[in-house]
Amino acid sequence: MPESRSFHEVVRNRRSVRSFLPTALNANLLRAVADDARHTPSNANIQPWQVHIVSGETRNRLSRAMLEAEAKGRMTPDFPFSYGEFYGPYRERQKAQGAAYYQALGVAIEDFDERRSTMLKNLEFFGAPHVCLLFMPAFHSVRIAGDVGMYGQTFLLALEAHGLGGVPQTLLGFFADTAREVLGIDPAMKMLFGISFGYPDMTSAASRYRIEKAPVDETVTFHH
């Protein structure tokens, strides 16, 4: 029973999965993941997440529309994001992650075309049969975005606990207008990121790739 795995095992086994089997989850399993994720804490319990789980033909339409938008340079992020602001250890970790990922895939860092097609796989949801898009009202506090981030982690841990896998994707948030148009979502709802998910394809290098995390003492200070 996947649900009986210990928290220790679930939280350590979770990783970003970027290759999936085409097999769709049945409706009960999709609902069970969403039912786990709704237990996420939030500021004043406002539960600001508005979650869209997209499957089947609508998933295919969404992917096509995002690829078309990308080809036309139509990026419409609701929230800014720039690698340029990362410095020191943050920049080092970002660079190490990119280098390790491309190395695992056998993509040379200077091969721009190959890196671009790797990037575009984000918009094909890495072959996942489902994608979950996380929207929120346009509240101006980063604290509320933090709530939605927490929802994302609960969702990812729920996937892991059910023997599934997923990858959070800021890149999908660069196509917020496209997602709203395809799915008929109120323009007042702003998209933070998406999570492609399904059954992991563990034969692929993209799934076996694993990135290390900083040791406790690098990020945690214990005060007595």
Ligand SMILES: Cc1cc2nc3c(=O)[nH]c(=O)nc-3n(C[C@H](O)[C@H](O)[C@H](O)COP(=O)(O)O)c2cc1C
């Ligand atoms: C909010 C968020 C957005 C992310 N966006 C992307 C993305 O657009 N594309 C991608 O391939 N990975 C994305 N990632 C995955 C990170 O690269 C990954 O979490 C990190 O390297 C740590 O690896 P792990 O998830 O396997 O522990 C994102 C992660 C988070 C938390």
